[in-house]
Amino acid sequence: MAINRSSDHESDENTRLYHPYQNYQVPIKSQYLYKLPTSPEFLFTEESLKQRRSWGENLTFYTGTGYLAGSVAGASAGIFSGIKSFENGDTTKLKINRILNSSGQAGRTWGNRVGIVGLIYAGIESGVVAVTDKDDVWTSVVAGLGTGAVFRAARGVRSAAVAGAFGGIAAGAVVAGKQVFKRYAHI
Incomplete structure (x- = not known):
């Protein structure tokens, strides 16, 4: 008994073919087209109405941005400490080596710390x-307060309380600044 197997490239009711160069009249064989699903991205309509990143996207964004910003700031500070460590009689090669070593060390250290934050x-x-189930200013303030407290918890209760207060104030200031920027800077 012969089984009629349809080709992978035929149109299916649950997928559609995506041609990335359809407006450029580029001849592409059907085997190189992408099959994209036609089903909605979200299962429930309530999920599609929320204009927020998922927790995984949020985690990746904040960790990656923190690591990048910390690495750049640490490398900048390392350049200055490398320049300060010059001694009389150092060759140009040795000076460059001192700058690269100190900027690499400080960049890694700062990047890891800010990435963890x-x-x-x-x-x-x-x-x-x-x-x-709310995402407002107070959510960011509570998250900043908790972050500061957890990050400095190993140094004692007083240090955790001060860092928590600083984190809450910093998160509130960033959210308030973002709201002001959205209101007055039309981008």
């Missing part, structure tokens, strides 16, 4: 949003 912040913010 972003990781903790994203986790706490996603947890608060999951519990309260």
Whole structure:
């Protein structure tokens, strides 16, 4: 008994063919076209109405941005400390080596620290949003407060309280600045 197998490139009711160069009259064989699903991205309409990143996207964004910003700031600080460590009689090759070593060391250290702060912040913010089902200014303030407290918890209660207050104020200032920027800078 022969089984009629349809080709992978025929149109299916659950997929559509995507041609990335359809407006450019480029001859492409059908085997190189992409089959994209026609089903909606979200299962429930309530999920599609939320204009928010998922917790995984949030985690990746804050951790990656924190690591990048910390690495750049640390490398910049390392350049200055490398220049300060010059001694009389150093050759140009030795001076460049000192700058590269100190900027690499400081960049890694600062990048890891700020990346961890972003990781903790994203986790706490996603947890608060999951519990309260609201994403407002207070969510960011609570996440900043918790991040500062958790990040400095190993240094004692007083240090955790001060860092938590600083984190809450910093997160509130960033959110308020973002709202002001949205209102007055039309981009």
